[in-house]
Amino acid sequence: MKRLSFLIVVAAAIMLISGCSQAGRSAADPDVQKMIDRYPDLAGKPYTIEQVERIIDGDTFATAEGHKVRLIGVNTPEVKGESKELGLKASAYAANLLKGKQVVLFPDTGDTDKYGRLLRYVFIEQETTMFNERLLTDGYASVMTIQPNVTYADYFVALERQARAAGTGLWGNPDESEPEEKATAADKESKEGTKSAPTCQDPQIKGNIRGSSKIYHMPGGQSYEQTKAEQMFCTEDEAAAAGFRKAAR
Template sequence: MLRLCSVLVLLVLPAMAWADLHGVIRVIDADTVDVGETRVRLHAIDAPEQDQLCQTDQGADFACGAWATARVVEAFEGRRATCDHVDRDRYGRVVARCSMLGIDMGRHIVREGWAFAARAYGLDYDLDEKVAYVAGRGLHAFQLQSPTQFRQAQAKGRVPPHPSCAIKGNISDNGRVFHMPGQRFYQQTEIHEASGERWFCSEAAALRAGWRAASY
């Protein structure tokens, strides 16, 4: 009898775990929301990080990550959603397709140009991104790294923690040298703060801390 009960529990638990989600939407960023008490990563889309910048055609910086989040907040915050589980990501978050009043949230977000189709996880929104791209809608009106490239650059210490503090204080065989944006080796220089390397907000701050300017 005990063995039979155990088998029944094992059969029931997966069904419970994969039951549909229902709840009020709270937007975390343009591809992640809370549905009730559950954190949900929207399936097959990828949005800029909150601190990610884009550039206009005139070369001006634009806070596109925060902008994309704000658009999703306007569209969905406080509404009720129903989500179908697809998977769990490496952070343990539920990955799901969510809809609000019959609107596929992922499709709407990609078609409006607030996020990109994450084709590595499915082609669900491939055509929707192409529609947004042709129309030059949302993020497609700007120049930006893909969110994946941006995250990889951050992980390697190539993207500053704040756009106004972008001077790289590197330590090498040549001593403590700081690199300004636009200099020859700026892009490939990685900052490892655990090794004493630093980001600086001004040349004066770097000089005061004992770094010297790169000569090229």
């Protein structure tokens, strides 16, 4: 009887350990290890595997496990207001690749945003290219850097610049005579001889959304201190690319 009781306890302990590892694993299985090999900065970070149930927009989705997930470091156009058409295209792109799929989720330094959404680097299971990266490379997102999740900030800026220069995805410009309208500050500095993109470790421009109005406020502006930031930007070009207009004062 004592031996049977001991075996039951051991079995229960194994099941408990297995359940915990599924919820937040740090020891990678072979497929996940391939992702880490490509992105070494993720080594040692706990990860989870969940199923994408619903696409909210291009950079946010809901899982069958009951979480809302916001991709780190990228921003896609809104699916309402002036950017609706572009936002729907970005959402369709994400839905085509993610909906119904198992995804591997890695955190950076922060865990959630103020809305309770998980902030994550996302991989489609058994694929080694980060989905955050694919959004930028295929031209369906711009960079949005918010502390403390800045591990791939410089890399993402370079990816966005390449997509813009190539007119990839949403950056496609039917009027080839106006390419400068889509150049970021990083692009302009590069053309003037800067060898690398500037690093934005502390974005200061506040983006505020009220209904369909998206306005950004510069430091020193009349309403800057009172403005509740829903998005933060490094440059005015980045804010404009996300569909925001500058505050009048």
